[in-house]
Amino acid sequence: xxxxxxxxxxxxxxxxxxxxxxxxxxxxxRLDGRSPVDLRPITITTGIVEKADGSSLVSLxxxxxxxxxxxxxxxxxxxxxxxxxxxxxxxLLPLAxxxxxPGPPDERGVELARVVDRSIRESKAIDLEKLxxxxxxxxxxxxxxxxxxxxxxxxxxxxxxxxxxxxVTAKIPKYEVVGGKVQxxxxxxxxxxxxxxxxxxxxxxxxxxLVDPQLEEEAALDVSIIIxxxxxxxxxxxxxxSPGLIPETILEQxxxxxxxxxxxxxxxxxxxxxxxx
Amino acid sequence: MKDSSMRLxxxxxxRIDGRRLDELRPLSIEIGVLEKSDGSAYVQLGRTKVxxxxxxPKEVHPKHLALPDRAILNCRYHMTSFSVDERxxxxxxxxxxxxxxxxREALESVVFLEEFPRTSIDVFIEIIExxxxxxxxxxxxxxxxxxxAGIPMVDLVAxxxxxxxxxxxxxxxxxxxxKYGEAxxxxxxxxxxxxxxxxxxxxxxxxxxxxxxxxLGKKGIMEIYQKQRDALRRxxxxxxxxxx
Numbered sequence: 001x002x003x004x005x006x007x008x009x010x011x012x013x014x015x016x017x018x019x020x021x022x023x024x025x026x027x028x029x030r031l032d033g034r035s036p037v038d039l040r041p042i043t044i045t046t047g048i049v050e051k052a053d054g055s056s057l058v059s060l061x062x063x064x065x066x067x068x069x070x071x072x073x074x075x076x077x078x079x080x081x082x083x084x085x086x087x088x089x090x091x092l093l094p095l096a097x098x099x100x101x102p103g104p105p106d107e108r109g110v111e112l113a114r115v116v117d118r119s120i121r122e123s124k125a126i127d128l129e130k131l132x133x134x135x136x137x138x139x140x141x142x143x144x145x146x147x148x149x150x151x152x153x154x155x156x157x158x159x160x161x162x163x164x165x166x167x168v169t170a171k172i173p174k175y176e177v178v179g180g181k182v183q184x185x186x187x188x189x190x191x192x193x194x195x196x197x198x199x200x201x202x203x204x205x206x207x208x209x210l211v212d213p214q215l216e217e218e219a220a221l222d223v224s225i226i227i228x229x230x231x232x233x234x235x236x237x238x239x240x241x242s243p244g245l246i247p248e249t250i251l252e253q254x255x256x257x258x259x260x261x262x263x264x265x266x267x268x269x270x271x272x273x274x275x276x277x
Numbered sequence: 278m279k280d281s282s283m284r285l286x287x288x289x290x291x292r293i294d295g296r297r298l299d300e301l302r303p304l305s306i307e308i309g310v311l312e313k314s315d316g317s318a319y320v321q322l323g324r325t326k327v328x329x330x331x332x333x334p335k336e337v338h339p340k341h342l343a344l345p346d347r348a349i350l351n352c353r354y355h356m357t358s359f360s361v362d363e364r365x366x367x368x369x370x371x372x373x374x375x376x377x378x379x380x381r382e383a384l385e386s387v388v389f390l391e392e393f394p395r396t397s398i399d400v401f402i403e404i405i406e407x408x409x410x411x412x413x414x415x416x417x418x419x420x421x422x423x424x425x426a427g428i429p430m431v432d433l434v435a436x437x438x439x440x441x442x443x444x445x446x447x448x449x450x451x452x453x454x455x456k457y458g459e460a461x462x463x464x465x466x467x468x469x470x471x472x473x474x475x476x477x478x479x480x481x482x483x484x485x486x487x488x489x490x491x492x493l494g495k496k497g498i499m500e501i502y503q504k505q506r507d508a509l510r511r512x513x514x515x516x517x518x519x520x521x
Contacts, residue, residue: 001351001352001353001377001399002351002352002353002374002377002378002380002381003342003349003350003351003352003381004344004349004350004351004381004385107374107375107377107378108378110371110374110375110378111375111378111379113371114371114372114375118479122460122478122479122480122481123481223386225476230481233483233484234481234482234483235478235481235482235483235484235487236478236480236481237478237479238462238476238477238478239379239476239477239478240379240382240473240474240475240476240477241379241382242382243381243382243383243385243386244382244386244474245386245467245470245472245473245474246472246473246474246476247471247472247473248466248471248472248473248491248495249471251473251476251491252484252488255484255487256484259484
């Protein structure tokens with residue numbers, strides 16, 4: 001059952017912080033000196049876990065996300081016999097924040113995994129047909145596992161970046177079909193992503209918005225929403241992920257900014273990983 | 278199942294079930310359908326059938342979960358095992374966990390929780406039959422159940438899914454249209470405040486399509502909102518008559 005988390009109590013301090021953030025926003029400023037539409041600095045490192053088929057460590061400001069990919073051979077879904085598949089899991093590790101508890105992923109972890117999954121799936125970033133070995137019988141299954149390692153607000157946007165960085169740089173063990181059976185070849189292949197979808201997280205305070213909220217801001221937000229955009233400017237995922245009201249009239253503006261910001265992330269991503277699109 | 282020759286939108290612009298692109302499925306609403314809850318509602322939208330029930334405000338168990346300044350809102354969105362084509366395993370799927378969260382957050386946006394400190398309000402949504410638009414039908418029912426339980430809200434929540442099928446923006450997707458369409462966007466609003474309380478998108482839309490989808494969703498939401506208010510009026514005028 002989904003319950004209001006106990007730490008979400010609107011405390012007196014949160015009220016004071018909100019007042020401060022709101023006053024700054026009115027002057028186009030923020031607590032850490034950013035403008036309302038500035039992202040925190042992004043760093044991307046890949047290939048840091050050798051036993052994983054693909055891995056990455058991404059930081060957005062002080063928020064750190066670790067992603068690893070493992071591949072297995074399995075059976076295609078009955079309704080998609082010609083395709084391989086992928087699943088996304090996410091865990092908010094207890095070492096990342098005092099607010100995260102050990103145990104199976106709670107609703108926040110589930111939501112994070114499903115939003116990342118949606119952005120990758122709906123943009124058709126991975127060519128799943130190339131991951132099929134024997135129609136209806138054998139195909140590659142990619143496990144994309146996300147771990148939030150250090151949480152200073154907004155784990156959504158860096159999780160998408162980290163998942164794509166791990167995918168783009170992954171070296172997947174290659175299998176071949178011999179006499180109706182699959183066997184390892186000892187070689188590896190790269191996934192060529194067809195699309196690079198990224199997300200932008202917005203927070204609203206009394207009708208004013210900011211992008212990429214850090215932890216202090218996040219606690220003071222009235223409401224937040226995540227918008228995913230591919231390189232052609234299509235909107236590929238949306239998730240309002242907190243209680244609160246979003247004035248209908250502000251949505252178009254948020255989408256326009258999401259298009260700009262995801263473009264900036266994409267440029268940074270391609271530059272860091274030497275990708276030409 | 279859809280075979281490859283089947284079209285979701287026919288040449289005359291109608292859909293498989295004969296609807297226009299901007300048309301809702303037949304909607305019926307009943308309030309006060311379950312005896313033992315404090316408030317309940319049944320919503321049927323085409324073949325999608327949903328019950329919602331509310332318990333509370335009541336004492337919180339365990340006590341330490343209580344909040345000193347407001348009520349806690351608990352919400353469970355759940356599908357019966359036989360509501361879908363392939364039997365759904367018992368217990369909560371990841372999808373149900375996510376939807377319980379976004380529905381809870383949508384309702385939290387409109388309920389005056391601070392009126393009932395140290396209590397809990399439990400909302401249960403059961404999908405009896407799933408033919409697309411279950412989370413939105415569930416929300417539509419849940420806000421009516423809250424109203425019947427006498428819990429003050431800034432507004433009712435009315436919700437509908439819009440989407441894209443064969444390149445066209447369509448209102449209130451059925452399961453088939455959701456499966457074979459290009460996008461599904463559930464929207465819930467507090468209509469009186471012109472504010473969004475739930476918004477998700479699964480699929481690909483251009484900015485222009487998004488704008489059109491939002492407009493079409495709003496139109497559907499206003500129709501549902503009117504029916505919600507009619508259902509509440511009907512219930513309470515009947516009760517008033519019986520008392521005379």
